[in-house]
Amino acid sequence: MTAPTTSPCPTALRTGIASIPTGLLIGGRWREAVGGKVFEVENPATGEVLAAVADASPADGDAALAAAVAAQPSWARTAPRQRSEILRRAYDLVMARQDWLAEVMTSEMGKPLAEARGEVAYAAEFLRWFSEEAVRISGDHTTTGDGANRIIVTREPVGPCVLITPWNFPLAMGTRKIAPAVAAGCTMVLKPAPQTPLTSLALAVILQESGLPEGVLNVVNTTDAAAVVERWMASGKARKVSFTGSTGVGKVLLRQAAETVMRSSMELGGNAPFIVCADADLDTAVDGAMAAKMRNMGEACTAANRMYVHRDIAAAFSQRLAARMAALKVGNGLDDETEVGPLIDAAGRAKVQRLVDDALQRGATALTGGRLPDGPGYFYPPTVLADVSGDSELMTTEVFGPVAPVIPFDDEDEVITLANDTDWGLVGYLFTQDIDRAFDLSERLEVGMVGVNTGVVSNPAAPFGGVKQSGLGREGGKVGIDEFLEYKYLAVPRRKGH
Numbered sequence: 184m185t186a187p188t189t190s191p192c193p194t195a196l197r198t199g200i201a202s203i204p205t206g207l208l209i210g211g212r213w214r215e216a217v218g219g220k221v222f223e224v225e226n227p228a229t230g231e232v233l234a235a236v237a238d239a240s241p242a243d244g245d246a247a248l249a250a251a252v253a254a255q256p257s258w259a260r261t262a263p264r265q266r267s268e269i270l271r272r273a274y275d276l277v278m279a280r281q282d283w284l285a286e287v288m289t290s291e292m293g294k295p296l297a298e299a300r301g302e303v304a305y306a307a308e309f310l311r312w313f314s315e316e317a318v319r320i321s322g323d324h325t326t327t328g329d330g331a332n333r334i335i336v337t338r339e340p341v342g343p344c345v346l347i348t349p350w351n352f353p354l355a356m357g358t359r360k361i362a363p364a365v366a367a368g369c370t371m372v373l374k375p376a377p378q379t380p381l382t383s384l385a386l387a388v389i390l391q392e393s394g395l396p397e398g399v400l401n402v403v404n405t406t407d408a409a410a411v412v413e414r415w416m417a418s419g420k421a422r423k424v425s426f427t428g429s430t431g432v433g434k435v436l437l438r439q440a441a442e443t444v445m446r447s448s449m450e451l452g453g454n455a456p457f458i459v460c461a462d463a464d465l466d467t468a469v470d471g472a473m474a475a476k477m478r479n480m481g482e483a484c485t486a487a488n489r490m491y492v493h494r495d496i497a498a499a500f501s502q503r504l505a506a507r508m509a510a511l512k513v514g515n516g517l518d519d520e521t522e523v524g525p526l527i528d529a530a531g532r533a534k535v536q537r538l539v540d541d542a543l544q545r546g547a548t549a550l551t552g553g554r555l556p557d558g559p560g561y562f563y564p565p566t567v568l569a570d571v572s573g574d575s576e577l578m579t580t581e582v583f584g585p586v587a588p589v590i591p592f593d594d595e596d597e598v599i600t601l602a603n604d605t606d607w608g609l610v611g612y613l614f615t616q617d618i619d620r621a622f623d624l625s626e627r628l629e630v631g632m633v634g635v636n637t638g639v640v641s642n643p644a645a646p647f648g649g650v651k652q653s654g655l656g657r658e659g660g661k662v663g664i665d666e667f668l669e670y671k672y673l674a675v676p677r678r679k680g681h
Contacts, residue, residue: 199283200290200381205236207243207404208387210250211397217242222406224381227293227525228515228560236380239403244372244411245418247401251343251370252420254398259340259368261396263318266366270314272393277307277358277386284354284385289516292350292379293524293561294479296516306355308643309362309659316664317366326677335673340368341446342422344667345415347408347436348383349428350376350527351482357386359647359658360425361400365390367667369423372401372415378527380404412436419443423667426450427484430607430652437655448656448666450484450648452581453609456602457487457638458624460595461495463614467636469503472587474638475612477511477565480523481585482531484653485610485632485640488581491598494591501569501589505550508565508587515560525561526584532561535584538577542588545572552585579605595624603629609649610640631657 205221206213216237224233239247277284285299294302323336344364348356353375364371375383387402405411415421416439423446426436430451440447457475459468475487492500516524526532532555539553552566563584571577571588578588592598602611611630615621625633631649634640641647646660656666 200233200287203234203287203381203384204388205234205381205384207237207239207247208384208400208402209243209247210253210401211391216240222377222404224291224378226290227527228517228562230559233290234381236384236404238407239405239411240407241410241414244403244405244414247372247403248343248415248418248420250398250401251372254396255340255343255370258370258396258399261368263320266368267314267317269390269394270310270317270362270365273390273395274307274310274314276389276392277303277310280389281307284382286517287385288354288379288382289524291381292353292527293516295521295524296519298479299516302352302355305641305643306352306358309355309358312643312659313362313366313664316363316661320367320664320668331677333673333675333677335675337671337673338668339671341667341669342369343420344369344371345412345421345424346371346373347412347424347426347428348373348375350378351479353379353382354386356427357383359643359663360427361386361390363658363664364425364667365395365399367664369667370399370401372403372421374403374405374408374412377404377406377408413439416440416445417442422446424448425658425666433654446666448658449654450656450658451609451652451654452607453484453486453649453653454488454579454581454605454607455485455610455612455630456598456628457490457612458598458602458614459490459492459496459500460613460615460617460620460624461493462616462620463493463496464616464636465496465500465503468500468614469507471612471614471634471636471638472500472504473507475634476587476638477508477523477585478639480526480563482527482583484581486581486583487587487612487638489578489602490587490589491592491601492589494593497569497589497591501550501567504587504589505567508567508585509551511565513556513562513564523562523565523585526563528561531583532563535563535582535586538575538580538582538584539566539568539586542568542571542575542577545575547571547575547588573601581607595620599624599627603627606652607649608651609653610634612638
């Protein structure tokens with residue numbers, strides 16, 4: 184039985200949200216939460232209620248994990264080609280429903296339709312990539328140094344996994360975790376963000392249609408994440424946790440994982456430096472800044488958070504960037520002409536304004552934006568701040584909004600020191616026309632990824648992840664499936680005389 188839904192609103196009718204199951208997916212069946220509890224999902228552009236989805240209790244979470252545990256033995260024994268074909272069918276279905284999924288995503292989290300369509304394609308590529316990796320899981324065979332034993336190494340699924348995804352990329356973060364787990368032969372309990380459960384529920388339907396067996400993927404929407412997830416972590420039955428979200432929550436999960444020694448993958452916060460050297464091509468640098476800053480209205484862990492520009496070109500760069508930012512159209516993402524949608528909620532917008540006000544009070548100048556608009560929705564104008572002081576809170580806090588602070592620098596040693604002066608190390612951006620400088624500075628940046636003359640680093644074929652407090656492990660690329668596999672070594676004596 185599915186949980187009850189609200190009456191379709193105009194947005195829901197347009198997007199087909201009313202067709203999405205709003206219950207919990209446990210053991211292959213859609214069901215209500217214990218006690219029939221639900222929570223509402225809102226459109227951040229208008230405040231309208233899109234749907235009411237089941238709000239899981241800890242008991243519901245226990246049932247979901249039990250289903251994953253029960254399904255694990257048989258799922259682990261499935262042929263790699265079977266797992267591969269399920270993922271490939273899911274890829275085809277996601278791409279066939281690209282416009283619909285984009286509208287669902289835009290409705291519940293605000294990003295413009297064009298960007299949402301891009302996320303659907305990006306998300307689908309993880310399904311295709313790991314469909315190909317599923318049949319390439321390999322081991323090893325050798326002999327001991329004394330020749331007495333054969334060494335046989337196999338790769339086996341780690342077991343039931345806890346997957347926790349954020350609201351800012353609800354489809355891509357889902358497929359980036361689900362696809363390698365499916366490819367490796369792991370079962371899952373997925374907890375989507377309460378702001379954006381509908382996209383995850385729509386993906387679950389597609390995976391069911393693609394032939395994923397009952398119990399392999401279980402989806403648990405809840406507003407009581409701490410209670411539900413803590414029981415999963417303490418159970419001893421879940422053998423891996425993969426989390427994307429804040430560093431603070433990641434640390435809590437790592438402490439919980441330590442109790443049962445769970446495998447852990449953490450994609451946490453960022454504080455990305457964006458470095459523009461004196462010899463950079465300004466047009467390329469501004470294009471890169473727009474991509475690195477404005478993806479998802481700046482609500483991205485990869486967003487450029489601190490723009491260090493050589494003093495000789497800082498004014499020209501700031502003026503060009505401000506002109507580009509000021510020209511962007513802000514509005515409801517469901518309008519095809521919109522380029523910047525709303526932020527996710529009132530708290531997120533208030534944080535952005537607080538950080539901007541702090542920078543202005545410390546001497547920064549707003550070249551564009553910087554003030555809360557009137558009217559409904561959680562909108563914030565694209566903002567460029569020039570001459571930002573190094574002691575501004577913006578320098579140490581992930582803004583998660585459309586705000587670009589520009590800080591002049593004088594030499595390379597100075598800017599590398601400033602860029603690395605942070606607890607985070609997810610991604611950095613570097614613009615220069617000197618290839619030797621590009622390699623030298625890239626090596627000196629304490630980050631897991633570097634965009635050289637580009638503002639986009641995310642790609643399913645590349646290993647995504649950071650260093651320091653930005654996380655553990657990598658997602659995507661050839662190594663992405665490794666996070667869901669264990670090595671097993673078999674010692675086999677050789678026959679004497681052979």
